Amino acid sequence: MQQSPEQIRQAYRQMRLIREFEERLHIENPKGEIAGFTHLYSGQEAIAVGVCENLRDGDYIISTHRGHGNCLAKGCDPRGMMHEIYGRADGLGKGRGGSMHIADLDKGMLGANGIVGAGQPIAVGAALACKAKGDGSVSVSFTGDGASNQGTVFEAMNMAVVLKLPKVFVLENNGYSEHTGASYGIGSDLKVRTEGFGIPVYEADGFDYFSVYDAAREAIEAARSGKGPVAVLATATRYFGHFEGDPQNYRAKDEVKNFRETVDAMKTIREKVTGAGIFTAEELDEIDAEVLALIDSCVESARSGPVPGADIMMSDVYLDY
Amino acid sequence: MAQLSMRDALNQALHEEMERDSRVIVMGEDVAGGSGGTSGNIEAAGGIFGVTKGLKTKFGGDRVIDTPISESAIVGLANGAALAGLRPVAELMFADFVGVSLDQIFNQMAKFRYMFGGKATTPVVLRMAMGAGMNAAAQHSQTIYPMLSAVPGLKVCVPSTPADAKGMMKQAIRDDDPVIFFEHKALYSRKGEVPEGEFLTPFGEAALVREGKDATVVTLGRMVPFAMKAAEKLEADGITVDLIDMRTTSPIDEETILESLSQTGRLVVVDESNPICSIASEIASLAVTKGFHDLRAPVQKITAPHTPVPFARELERMYVPSPNDIEAAVRAVLEV
Numbered sequence: 001m002q003q004s005p006e007q008i009r010q011a012y013r014q015m016r017l018i019r020e021f022e023e024r025l026h027i028e029n030p031k032g033e034i035a036g037f038t039h040l041y042s043g044q045e046a047i048a049v050g051v052c053e054n055l056r057d058g059d060y061i062i063s064t065h066r067g068h069g070n071c072l073a074k075g076c077d078p079r080g081m082m083h084e085i086y087g088r089a090d091g092l093g094k095g096r097g098g099s100m101h102i103a104d105l106d107k108g109m110l111g112a113n114g115i116v117g118a119g120q121p122i123a124v125g126a127a128l129a130c131k132a133k134g135d136g137s138v139s140v141s142f143t144g145d146g147a148s149n150q151g152t153v154f155e156a157m158n159m160a161v162v163l164k165l166p167k168v169f170v171l172e173n174n175g176y177s178e179h180t181g182a183s184y185g186i187g188s189d190l191k192v193r194t195e196g197f198g199i200p201v202y203e204a205d206g207f208d209y210f211s212v213y214d215a216a217r218e219a220i221e222a223a224r225s226g227k228g229p230v231a232v233l234a235t236a237t238r239y240f241g242h243f244e245g246d247p248q249n250y251r252a253k254d255e256v257k258n259f260r261e262t263v264d265a266m267k268t269i270r271e272k273v274t275g276a277g278i279f280t281a282e283e284l285d286e287i288d289a290e291v292l293a294l295i296d297s298c299v300e301s302a303r304s305g306p307v308p309g310a311d312i313m314m315s316d317v318y319l320d321y
Numbered sequence: 322m323a324q325l326s327m328r329d330a331l332n333q334a335l336h337e338e339m340e341r342d343s344r345v346i347v348m349g350e351d352v353a354g355g356s357g358g359t360s361g362n363i364e365a366a367g368g369i370f371g372v373t374k375g376l377k378t379k380f381g382g383d384r385v386i387d388t389p390i391s392e393s394a395i396v397g398l399a400n401g402a403a404l405a406g407l408r409p410v411a412e413l414m415f416a417d418f419v420g421v422s423l424d425q426i427f428n429q430m431a432k433f434r435y436m437f438g439g440k441a442t443t444p445v446v447l448r449m450a451m452g453a454g455m456n457a458a459a460q461h462s463q464t465i466y467p468m469l470s471a472v473p474g475l476k477v478c479v480p481s482t483p484a485d486a487k488g489m490m491k492q493a494i495r496d497d498d499p500v501i502f503f504e505h506k507a508l509y510s511r512k513g514e515v516p517e518g519e520f521l522t523p524f525g526e527a528a529l530v531r532e533g534k535d536a537t538v539v540t541l542g543r544m545v546p547f548a549m550k551a552a553e554k555l556e557a558d559g560i561t562v563d564l565i566d567m568r569t570t571s572p573i574d575e576e577t578i579l580e581s582l583s584q585t586g587r588l589v590v591v592d593e594s595n596p597i598c599s600i601a602s603e604i605a606s607l608a609v610t611k612g613f614h615d616l617r618a619p620v621q622k623i624t625a626p627h628t629p630v631p632f633a634r635e636l637e638r639m640y641v642p643s644p645n646d647i648e649a650a651v652r653a654v655l656e657v
């Protein structure tokens with residue numbers, strides 16, 4: 001653990017923020033105020049935070065349909081996100097995008113994406129810009145096990161190698177692609193396949209913040225130093241359905257319960273941090289309480305946020321038309 | 322007659338056609354679901370909208386194939402299998418995912434027969450769910466039938482009722498040309514009468530679903546029930562319309578539309594798509610080029626605005642043409 005207590009506090013808070021954001025949405029969703037598809041990230045917090053704690057302001061990330069965790073980890077404003085998820089005019093996307101399209105260009109967050117496999121080539125483009133700037137910045141794409149089978153991802157990997165770009169492929173294996181197990185869709189092995197493109201793969205335990213942080217640090221340092229693209233492969237699970245409302249017929253009854261009770265990312269980081277005497281349980285509880293109050297306030301303001309009107313629907317299709 | 326949802330009507334059509342012809346196969350993401358899962362359920366999904374449910378249990382994994390997320394390869398798989406003698410029904414889940422597989426659709430399946438000296442047949446049915454109504458936002462709500470209707474070599478179905486969905490699906494599967502089959506998400510659960518027994522709905526024949534004398538309303542998909550609502554309201558004021566459900570946008574049944582226009586002289590076209598190069602534009606152009614002398618008022622085009630589909634409930638509602646918009650358009654053509 002080479003991280004300072006301050007860094008660890010920050011990481012823990014980010015993970016708690018994602019966990020509470022998502023668990024709260026799971027509770028709010030059935031009430032009917034949230035429209036559209038909501039894909040929750042609970043269970044995978046250590047991956048987003050373990051990667052993004054290695055990033056700087058000038059770095060880029062691009063995310064997926066399950067984007068809340070990646071967005072929060074890169075510093076997107078939780079209130080702006082919550083308002084967007086509630087379809088409010090003052091949400092990050094002015095209520096036009098919703099959960100699947102949260103973005104904040106000011107934070108280097110190039111968008112969640114509704115098209116599986118669309119983000120990776122775009123992130124390669126951002127990596128090209130990083131290389132052109134020559135400031136050591138990197139571009140990161142998050143890719144699910146399911147998305148890893150998309151041709152666009154293969155093309156993006158090869159392109160990044162050919163152009164020797166500062167590109168980080170984060171492969172998040174949560175075991176499922178919608179209703180299908182990862183082992184069915186991936187014909188060979190994610191690590192072997194990625195290495196086949198000439199990309200070194202840094203493996204991590206996706207439930208363990210420190211494991212992800214260390215793997216990502218090594219990978220990202222390599223990418224920053226001009227060695228070309230790298231990959232971080234982390235395995236975890238998602239605690240909820242593919243989307244809110246998914247009956248999860250493909251899953252064994254106690255699967256999630258077992259994960260929650262044994263390897264849960266929040267439990268793991270708490271045990272490690274308190275065990276090493278960095279923070280006491282009470283100190284971590286204080287962070288939890290602060291985050292909880294923040295989420296309460298975000299939900300409350302989102303519920304009564306301004307409703308977008310026709311002007312918002314009709315604007316921003318173009319800059320000038 | 323049985324009352325069925327469009328979902329169940331489509332499901333019946335698939336069951337019947339797979340039963341009838343062993344060359345018919347079904348493929349796509351989660352058309353069965355559950356493979357590689359931990360529950361042991363080999364049909365955990367049956368399609369994310371439930372259209373393919375029961376097929377794998379009945380016909381087995383060789384004919385009902387779950388695929389990885391690889392839309393380009395899914396359509397390619399269907400194309401090649403069709404060229405080599407099978408009759409694939411491939412599912413793209415959301416019509417928006419055509420974006421990932423467009424080459425296989427418009428450069429490949431659409432053109433084989435023409436380019437290959439008339440020898441190739443590509444009896445693919447490409448199913449996809451389309452349309453707004455679920456607040457699924459800009460990448461999961463589009464109605465892209467105008468784009469694909471513009472491609473020579475493709476036939477394009479846009480059913481609005483469970484009966485047509487079934488009859489057109491059966492026709493599509495037996496058709497030797499590639500067929501793009503659009504299913505409106507907001508219509509899946511709507512029930513309607515479906516005749517018992519064997520029936521096919523031929524392509525290129527619009528349905529005159531309501532007869533009137535004052536104006537012709539041409540529409541398709543989810544806009545059919547919306548136009549029906551508008552027509553009912555207008556009737557209370559003594560205004561009656563011919564309401565035409567196009568059913569296929571390629572081929573287009575020009576005759577039924579022009580025949581009605583020659584009686585009413587007034588035309589309203591309603592299309593959930595964006596206005597430029599829309600089906601509404603196509604029908605307006607038909608009226609101007611072949612029905613000009615019958616027109617007694619400017620054609621009214623009711624479409625979505627020239628914007629992506631917005632997410633928020635209030636915005637999506639504003640985006641989609643409403644029964645009120647249709648009613649107002651009919652009143653407008655009558656004022657001239």
Ligand SMILES: Cc1ncc(C[n+]2csc(CCOP(=O)(O)OP(=O)(O)O)c2C)c(N)n1
Nearest residue numbers: 066114115116144145146147176177178418
């Ligand atoms: C091009 C495209 N194909 C299919 C889908 C539907 N879809 C959305 S998420 C998903 C599964 C993605 O699985 P994975 O990449 O493992 O991400 P996870 O959901 O597990 O986070 C599918 C098939 C889509 N949105 N876009």
Ligand SMILES: [Mg+2]
Nearest residue numbers: 144145176177
């Ligand atoms: Mg997954």
